[in-house]
Amino acid sequence: MFKLNLKIAWRNLWKNKAYSAINIFGLAAGLAGFMIILLYINKETGYDKWNPDLKRTYIVAADFTKNGSENKGSKIKGLLSNVITEQISEVNAVSIGNIEGRKLDVRIKKEDKENSTQFEYASVDSNFFKVYPLQAYYGKMEDIYLDQNFIAISYTAAEKMFGTTDVLNKVLINNRGVNAPEASLVIKAVWDDRKQPSSFGFDLIFKENLDEYGNQLAMTPFTTIFKLKDGMDQEKTIQKINDAYIIAFAKMQSGNSDANFSPTKSQALKILNEKEGITAIKLITEPIANLNLSSFYTSNPKQTTIYILCALASFLIIISCINYTNLALVLAQTRAKEVGVKKVLGAFKSSLIHQFFSETGIQCIISFLLALIFAELILPQVNQILSDNLTLFGTKDVWLILGQVTLILIGIMLLSGAYPALVLAGFLPAKVLKGNFSSSTHIGSLRKVLVVFQFTVAIALVISFGVIYAQLNFMKQKDLGLKKNQLMSVRIAKYETRHLNPAGFEGIKNRLLAIKGVEDVTRATEQPINDSGFSDDITFNNTTLSVESRFIDPNYFETIGAKIIQGRSYNYNLLSTDSVQSIVLNETAVKQLGLSKTDHQISITRNGDKVKVNVVGIVKDIQAYGFDKEIMPTAYLVNDYPTHWRANVIFRLSTQNLHQTMANIKAAWAIIDTGAQPKFVYADEVFAKMNNSYEVSEKIIFSFGIVTLMVSIFGLIGFAAFNAKMRIKEIAVRRILGATTTSLLKLLNIGFVKLVIVSMLLADVLAYIYMQKWFNEFAYRIPMPFGIFIIVNLSIILLTILTVSWQSIRAIKENPVKALKYE
């Protein structure tokens, strides 16, 4: 029986090749997308799960407002660790160190200076493994505490460096840069970061020697992690730590060294306000379990990305299921006789349901296999978009994924197979077998809802893509205030070369300018596209404004291609006066200060003193950071060379022979900055990187939009074809009564077009709301591009009409006699 059903299922699939292909490919596309998203989600939610005490492990830092500006960093003074050890008995262990964001260049061979690799490292105190129990794969983790130069290395890093993982007692040479001696690091432990993935990104672990800090330890900021004892009230303990820290901090700052002095919390806050200008302070305590997905310190938490991806993947799966259900219902007409006959031959309803489910099953399994292939094929591209390295096969996750997908598959079978199976098995033999059976020719209301849902999602995605594309295009086209192409910068490593004044730099500058293809050379404290990190207060007519200060060489504006819109730029000849009493402001600063023209005198606070300076020039706003931030009021200054190092040398290059020019610059640089490993940074690349996350979401929305639209159109093709086939008799009668081809096409189209128009209206509203929200991220945005809405809507209608007409034309052209003859 089962074998026969299988055979019939196969013959049916083959007979309706086109429909089957639409079903199977649509579902496979949906599943493949789903699998990839599942891989991503598994990876992102899989960090630190190996830690049995994960739920009790926290990372803590302070968030405080001092002199009116908020300071939030992921580190906190060493004082906290003392406070916890001495006062909080609920805590099992506390560990401090530098765990996040520190990088180190290492290499294997001493001579081979070119070939170093950069890793993130952590330097940790002796409690670290008690709080964060990484297990050694080779060696012993605690061995790193025996010597300052002993390290532990991650499995993947070991493999990357040595090609093997049993690397105990092997040596890595640490290159600490030009100004520090090199060290030989001996590997004493290897931990398996594949089995123990960590939300901290480090690959190397050192000992942090706390003794070195002496009595400065309490004031030095560290990454601080702690583990609660089992069964402690988490909220209460966290509150307790918070209060204890604030009191201890106030006590330390109060200057009152009396051992019995013990302020209350409100007294403590008062002391901090008076002594330190701190108006608000609280500890940010986060479970390590949440760190990867939604940390207080990440502006763009992965959680949102995961929600969006989940939503998209579910849409895709649901739409594929809808397609399946719809086409199966449409095909049900041809299966009616089979059902009738089988029932008369003595089949139970249940055995028929069984049969149709197994047909769905076959298709789902074929789709599943195809989806595996699709997923494997598109993974490299996905990895490129997400800059990740997800793999489907060969990881420990493969069974997890297959298990999850199998569950989904069963869900899909039930979801897409249930309704058609019930409808089919419910046919009444007396009706079906009477003669020419055809169920009602108009589209059932459930099917209408399904089609509308599909198209709504597809159209909304396509519109969103269009809007994102327009915004990104705007960002690419926008006048940045500087010419970003052929603008390159490199950081000086050698200390002696960093703090030269323009006269002292002249020699190096001339050497660089002598290289063919170098058009101009200047210096600044930072790269042209980056925060400067400095700020000053300037005052004009009692308005005080905090401005970003950029310390530059006099020819900075000319080199980067900025535009002076009023007054003049700095000048080497006037440097002696300019450095003392001149200032160049950007447009925003001028506007916010209420200046009308140059030559105004304003005062700037320099080392606590107010100094009067002349505004000599106004420069057009320069987009020095992403479009999500407003351009800051900025002052450009040419003073203070010894303390504000112009460590970044900026080149304007000619477009010709760029390759040769760069080779020459590299050769020259090796002599100028001996021993350094220069990183040449191109402004256009920095800029492109800044927009990277938006480009990623653009690509994701685009891929999903296209796949969804494709699946929906596939569904429409099948639907329209069948609709025409079912109405063939009606068409024949109308033709005999004198209907023209156009009027028949109109008749067949109208139902579908109506559905698509409803979807369109819904999609427009959804896309508008979503995009309006998306635009909130930007300080610089285009107005909502309604043109895109109109274009997408019109194209979709056109596409619908074309699809339906293409499928209907055959039925219309058929000889009416043929259609009417057989009864």
Added chain:
Amino acid sequence: MIELKNIEKYYANKGVKSYILRHVTTSIKQGEFISIMGPSGAGKSTLLNILGMLEEPTYGEYHFMGEDVTAMNERKRIELYRNHIGFVFQAYHLIDEMTVAENIEAPLLYKKIPGAERKSRIADVLDRFNMVAKKDLFPNQLSGGQQQLVGIARALVAQPSIILADEPTGNLQSAQAEQIMDLFKKLNEEEGITILQVTHSEKNAQYGNRILTIEDGVIKEDVSVNN
């Protein structure tokens, strides 16, 4: 074998009853070959459907081999199909996706007959109908008469006690029709299978031994035929 008492079938539409069958009372004995005749729309097919338990009467009693069909649940009714009733249709209604042999096998599968016996029964039936060579063909590769032969073979293979045939020769040319009617007669006479056919043709009706004539839902005539 079959007892019908006061069978009525009507559709109520806006309070108006439109009758299809009225006061149909008759009995059918084992081994009879009955033809139901009458003009189009008289209710012949509905009567056959009721007899085949494909439709339920609105009112009346129907006993099949002593059991009350109207009170039967679906499972029981399906058991009856499997064991006692074979259907033959005007449009043959073979399953297009199955070969001749598979079509014939289908009812045996539902009767849960073991594989070896299925094979021998199918071989037997194919042999009797001279269709061994065609067993792997699909229905659309056969002529109408051959398809109807397969239809009858399919009805017979389950060894039913009654065959219900709705215009079995309606789509066939006269030579083929004659062949089919001869087959029915032979089955009736040699194997004692009860046969009930609906037909328009006076000539075909003569093959049986009793003719029921229905007009406007009422049995007008019930005559025996002597051949």
